[in-house]
Amino acid sequence: MRDVAEGAGVSVATVSLVVNNKKDARIGAGTRKRVLETIRELGYRPNALAKNLVSGSSRFIGLVADAIATTPFAGQIIHGAQDEAWKHGFVLLVANTEGDEPVEKDAISMMLEHKVRGILYSTWFHRPTQIPAALQETDFVLVNCFSPDSDALAVVPDEVHGGREATDILVRKGHRRIAFINATIPAPAKDGRLQGYREALESAGIAFDPHLVFDAYPDQEGGYGAVEELLKRDVTAVFCYNDRMAMGLYDGLKQEGLSIPDDMAVVGFDNQEVIAAHMRPPLSTVALPHYELGAAGVRLLLGVDEPAGSPVLKLECPPVERDSVGPITLTGSRLL
């Protein structure tokens, strides 16, 4: 910067003024041009480190994630956070903790030392979490998780709404005997989606039948294994806890010689692109708003979004209709 000042025959202050083009400081048109030229000639770049030091805080936003690798989900959160941060002139500092506490502590320390504007603390699946002590030293928002015993800002998917949407896809096509294969694993998703399922049935005037709900491990094998039980239920449609279960279910159904959606309508949950969009037939499902989770997280952090009412913001899970759900057909329905 000093070099530029000398080169252009001005002071460093002047250079600073034109670089940041400060409004209130009037710089002579000639001077400005001269400075700009010198900058180009010298290939000068401002030193963000020094800039931040002066201002006392950086343009960093920290993102600590418990599992960058395991799923595509974390990637989406990072992506959303990164885009939104960028939009406001911030950069993402990413740390992966793999759920390891000491690592997490180090990661947060490091971010604090870099005087981050704030920290996004994210988990790869929606769940309650403890807030690490060090987090309190700065602004933070929980992403895809929440603290049951604090009023920390958080943003999570609206599981109930998602469950309702998923069920509605089926209801709208005329299905009335709709099974729900829930997960065996306790989670906000398990309870929320079930509640959404019940709400959707109720709105449609369909009585809730507990025999139509059963549990399975939420992966392909779980879905495959659920087929036998399912076929005892005399249903025309199934709502699966997630896409992976739906994938296994497809296999089982096909093996029984059943066709989708004619013999059985299927909807999943998660909208895992690699899977859902390319199954045969493509799977109707409900999307988990991971990208939006990340983006909303930084908006909350930066205060551009205000938390309305509750400190935990719930994001909608939009339905994604593909071809695994059709109307009940006379020929197809095993019930007729």
Next chain:
Amino acid sequence: MRDVAEGAGVSVATVSLVVNNKKDARIGAGTRKRVLETIRELGYRPNALAKNLVSGSSRFIGLVADAIATTPFAGQIIHGAQDEAWKHGFVLLVANTEGDEPVEKDAISMMLEHKVRGILYSTWFHRPTQIPAALQETDFVLVNCFSPDSDALAVVPDEVHGGREATDILVRKGHRRIAFINATIPAPAKDGRLQGYREALESAGIAFDPHLVFDAYPDQEGGYGAVEELLKRDVTAVFCYNDRMAMGLYDGLKQEGLSIPDDMAVVGFDNQEVIAAHMRPPLSTVALPHYELGAAGVRLLLGVDEPAGSPVLKLECPPVERDSVGPITLTGSRLL
């Protein structure tokens, strides 16, 4: 820091020495203890910004990616890079460009302004690339891509080796008529895997038959659509360009009433966990070393690994054997 110095009744210089526990500077045991205590009491954290300003360069490593979101792959690269960087006391600065040139330029500028130690420039699938001009201003390593017309450091998967491994899985089980469904899209992977396939056949003393190689679009639909052609070939095994094709192929095969691996052995490529590990039967495939790509990238960048010979380091693609390949059976093989 000044507060700590005052609190402990020493100078800031002493505090600095204690904090970084410098070897050569002898600090009285009592003084050290006193300083450490004061630090704890005051909850002091060193300011990384200031530290970096003095040292002139930061402990940042930049990672610019063209697609964080699209696939789980990018996530793995980030993860590997992050772990390795962390190991050496560096932090990852992540930028997603979505392939947009201006964004990419900004991202690199920002990293340069933050005086990063170097930049990892990564793409989500293995391909040739142009080196953005600004990159040259710092140390950089190409990850999952390479520059045909420069000797820039790069680290990429060894496609030929991968193709050989995939084919070998089949060969080892006694298969001799092995089809290869290649991609329609030009890429290092297309050429490399084909070459690997040929090499593996040759090593096994199997004559290469061009009729056993054909092209399809590298996704589920492509795999499904390839079934008809495939069944004309009188083969007992197929090597698919990627797991997604294998997934579609499964559907097609099952629809024909064929069973895997008894009627047809299948191997994929990529080892996309969500898919491969949970297909029925679980898919034998070859893993793309994304995590290692990221990790090796930072090692190359930091100079802990030296490029041996060529500036482009090729990483092995390890085979992952599951259950989609069995020995040729008398009952199963359609040829007998």
Next chain:
DNA sequence: GTGAAAGCGCTAACAT
């Protein structure tokens, strides 16, 4: 063993 002081590159009063 420990302190004083210079300086990293920049910004923001305050002068001129």
Next chain:
DNA sequence: ATGTTAGCGCTTTCAC
């Protein structure tokens, strides 16, 4: 309209 100067929090000679 532009220059001077005092720090931002830290490291690092060099004295004592």
